[in-house]
Amino acid sequence: MKLSMTTALAGTLALVLGFAAPAFADIKIGATVSETGPASFLGDPEAKTLKMLVDALNAAGGINGEKIEFVIYDDGGDPNKARTFATRLVEDDEVVAIIGGTTTGTTMAIMPVAEDAEIPFISLAGAIEIIDPVRPYTFKTPHTDRMACAKIFEDMKKRGFTKIGMISGSDGFGASMRKQCLAIIGDYGIEVLADETYGPTDADMTPQLTNIKGKDGVQAVLNPGFGQGPAIVTRNYAQLAIGLPLYQSHGVASDSFIELAGAQAAEGVRLPGTALLVAGLLPESDPQYAVVKAYKEAYEKATGKPVSTFGGYAHDAFAILVDAIKRSGGSESSAIRDAIEATSGLVGTTGTVTMSATDHLGLDLSAFRMLEIQKGGWKIVE
């Protein structure tokens, strides 16, 4: 059964109008995201998305006639605070499920609280450790770094590159992705000839890139990184006229990357991104077309800001949860957990989610689109 946010809303609306159901006790959902602090560029769109979706769902009559009561805390990216808020959500607010954990750090702090209380928890953070090994009550929506690596290596293989250079950020994201990429690179028959790093706030990466340029046989360069680093790498790459294909990661898959790196320097850069990023380029026949378009339009109307992949993660977490609550037909945490695990074919902004007892992420590589920057815009290349 294919379900999407819009059809879900329409269905609920019809139900409410049709039966004018009496108000049951509210369903209480909790969230703790990093609305402020260093991860605020992730947490801010997440919080805005969740609030917007809750309002929209309640305005449409709630789930099976029950309104959602939404409690959201701002942990500021601090794992200690995240743990405190998770405990508060469980003990004081008595929520049936938790969405949150903007970063891997805060997710790891929330996870034991949710597991102990046996309350389903849908994380919005990237690390593979969150769902591997699988824990009964923990789920997540973003792709893992390893999937991004796989997508990039698949594309490299297709283009016949077997020897590459890597330049990675030494921040959490860059270091983790570098590790994940190196772990699977052998499966694709690709060899890393140069392995350089840079600090997250460095202003110039030409020495590292000069060394990569000087290595004989390098056919392409991969830059796992986040924040301003990849933009500076891209600019330096153009400055040195290296001329080899450059791959960036999903960490910088946003329009602001093209703006920061400059359209000229970013020309030809490839990266794996989600359908949300290229909403305007999707053909109407694309399975994600309707969901992505609806979310993008609603978010941009509500906030006046462009959608980001990160807000999309929150969108998907909420859609999965609402879908599960609807199917479980009640507000029992354990029933909701079982229903989340049985999620099948749910189309979200990041991909089509089909979970199982061994897969609490439920995405496959098709969720990523290989994108190339051409003339300051995105192009799907597959």
Added chain:
Amino acid sequence: MPELMQFFLSGITVGAVYALVALGFTIIYNASDVVNFAQGEFVMLGGMITVFAFEAGLPLPLAALIAILGTAVIGVALNRLAIEPARGAPVVSLIIITIGASIFIRGVTQIVFDKQIHRFPAFSGDAPIAVGGATILPQSLWVIAGALAVFIGLWLFFTRTLVGRAVLATANNRIAAQLVGINTKFIMTLSFAMSAAIGALAGVLVTPITLTSYDIGISLALKGFAAAMLGGMGNPKGALVGGLLLGILEAMTAGYISSQYKDAAAFVVILAVLFAMPQGLFGRKQTDRV
């Protein structure tokens, strides 16, 4: 050797950024012995205000001017509202106040502006200039020129002007300075305004290279502080040389040894220098009369 040249140019680019930030520390330090840890915030404000004024449609030079003047006003406000009321407090307390102020400024900035990374166009385009087989961006030349101009300005200010000497006198002995007719309150206000303006100028010059966001100040301040310590706190020459040295050191380590050890190598050298010369390369010797 084009590699060496490229490493060197990279080092100069980054070093000039550090030097500009380090120069901003000099004035307040000279006037009050306070290391102003909100200096990085001034750099950030210079960049952020310019970005938003520029995006609002103002021409870049005007946006930059507004940013520099606006930041100078914020510097004065910082002195009036936070430093002056605590004037009797020991220097360490004042330094802690500046750390608090930097957190405050960061918090306000992310609410007033936003949390995204920004950039505005380089002053004279992005076409790299070839030098001996290596390349440098025109904006780097602007930063280097800016650092030199600020250095010369400060040097003239401290050695050739009465006000500059009054700043040094205030730092040396506030009461004695007052006795010879120096308005020490005005000197403090002036030094905060100038430090903030230099910080903002740095922000305007470096943003096309480093990019800017509300939280960029802290790392810039740390590197600038390290550069200032290396060269000798309070000495404009020290700030300039310290900054360039630190940048070149980092670039050479990244180029020849390993980019993993870039920061570590730089700090090891700084530690070694400070161990042998605790006042930094050009620092004045501390002498206490009994």
